[in-house]
Amino acid sequence: AQSVTQLDSQVPVFEEAPVELRCNYSSSVSVYLFWYVQYPNQGLQLLLKYLSGSTLVESINGFEAEFNKSQTSFHLRKPSVHISDTAEYFCAVNGGSNYKLTFGKGTLLTVNP
Amino acid sequence: DAGITQSPRHKVTETGTPVTLRCHQTENHRYMYWYRQDPGHGLRLIHYSYGVKDTDKGEVSDGYSVSRSKTEDFLLTLESATSSQTSVYFCAIRGTSGTDEQYFGPGTRLTVT
Numbered sequence: 001a002q003s004v005t006q007l008d009s010q011v012p013v014f015e016e017a018p019v020e021l022r023c024n025y026s027s028s029v030s031v032y033l034f035w036y037v038q039y040p041n042q043g044l045q046l047l048l049k050y051l052s053g054s055t056l057v058e059s060i061n062g063f064e065a066e067f068n069k070s071q072t073s074f075h076l077r078k079p080s081v082h083i084s085d086t087a088e089y090f091c092a093v094n095g096g097s098n099y100k101l102t103f104g105k106g107t108l109l110t111v112n113p
Numbered sequence: 114d115a116g117i118t119q120s121p122r123h124k125v126t127e128t129g130t131p132v133t134l135r136c137h138q139t140e141n142h143r144y145m146y147w148y149r150q151d152p153g154h155g156l157r158l159i160h161y162s163y164g165v166k167d168t169d170k171g172e173v174s175d176g177y178s179v180s181r182s183k184t185e186d187f188l189l190t191l192e193s194a195t196s197s198q199t200s201v202y203f204c205a206i207r208g209t210s211g212t213d214e215q216y217f218g219p220g221t222r223l224t225v226t
Contacts, residue, residue, distance in 0.1 A: 009153075032212050043203055043217040044156075051212050090155060094213035099144055099163065100171075101215055105155035 002027045002093050006104035014112050015083055021076040021107045023091030033074040034092040034101065035065055044090060050074060061085075086111045116140045117218035119204050125224045132191040134221050136204030138184075144207035145187040146215065147171075147179060149200040156203065162187055194225045 007022040025031065032051050036044040048059040055067040065076045074091060091104040116139035126132050136145060147159040148171075158171030160179040168179050176198060178190045191198055201222050205215040 032214075034214060036217075043219045044205075046214055046216065049212065049214055099207055099213055100146075100158060100161065101213060103156040105153065 002031070002102045004091050004093050004102050004104035006089075006091055006107050008107050009105065010108045010110070012110045012112060013081055016080045018079050019077065019081050019085075019109065021089050021091075021109065023074045023076065023104060025072050025074065025091070025093045027072075027093060032094045033065075033067060034094075035059075035063070035074070035076050036090040036092060036103075038088045038090065038106075040087070047076075047089070081109070081111045083111050083113060085109060117204060117206060117216065119202075119218040119221050121221060122219065123222045125226060126194050127226055128195060129193050132194050132223065132225075134189045134202055134204075134223070136187045136189070136218060138187075138206050140206075141184055142206040142209065143184075145181065146205040146207075147177075147187065147189045148203045148205065149173065149198075150203060150220075151200050159189065159202075191223075194223075196225050199223060199225045 003026045005024045013019050034049045035047040037047045038044045048057050050057050050067040058064045063078045065074055067074050088106045088108045090106045092101040094101050118137045120135045146161040148156040150156050157173045159177050160171055162168045162181045180188045201220050203220045204218040208214045
């Protein structure tokens with residue numbers, strides 16, 4: 001069975017500061033990894049995904065995540081955040097052949113002016 | 114946008130009444146999912162479907178049933194609503210890329226009084 005641990009439930013930062021949202025997973029099989037973002041009162045949107053190949057993946061709005069197999073981590077980073085990045089971020093992992101995702105409990109990123 | 118709609122978007126109901134939430138998709142996806150989202154718990158899978166009339170339980174299925182008589186519709190029923198079922202409910206579909214990413218509807222906020 002897979003599990004996902006998001007190490008911080010809340011991360012407050014100031015605008016233009018760098019941020020890292022941490023995600024660790026456990027799985028006995030090869031995995032795909034995902035980050036989702038949820039803006040207030042909205043559904044979840046896929047932010048980026050790791051499938052295979054390059055361990056660094058990027059989103060269109062400046063976020064990146066690095067897959068580290070030895071540390072079973074998939075941390076999300078952004079070098080300079082904006083007020084509009086305020087949202088909840090969820091890490092998710094698949095695994096096996098059951099076509100299901102396991103989600104972390106989420107990290108609320110609050111960007112302050 | 115994966116063409117997913119949920120109805121109703123908001124509902125207030127009384128304890129003991131039956132409630133049905135509808136998820137509708139327009140792109141013929143085989144896999145559909147129902148989650149509930151609660152503070153501190155992230156997203157938890159209630160039930161999922163892998164085809165018409167093919168459904169299975171998730172991790173928090175007690176008190177919920179589902180039906181899928183058409184590819185495009187996946188219904189979640191609370192047979193006798195309880196206050197513990199107050200939550201935000203999300204429907205999702207599995208994308209067609211073969212990598213298990215999911216796309217979410219806008220959610221239904223259910224309050225059981």
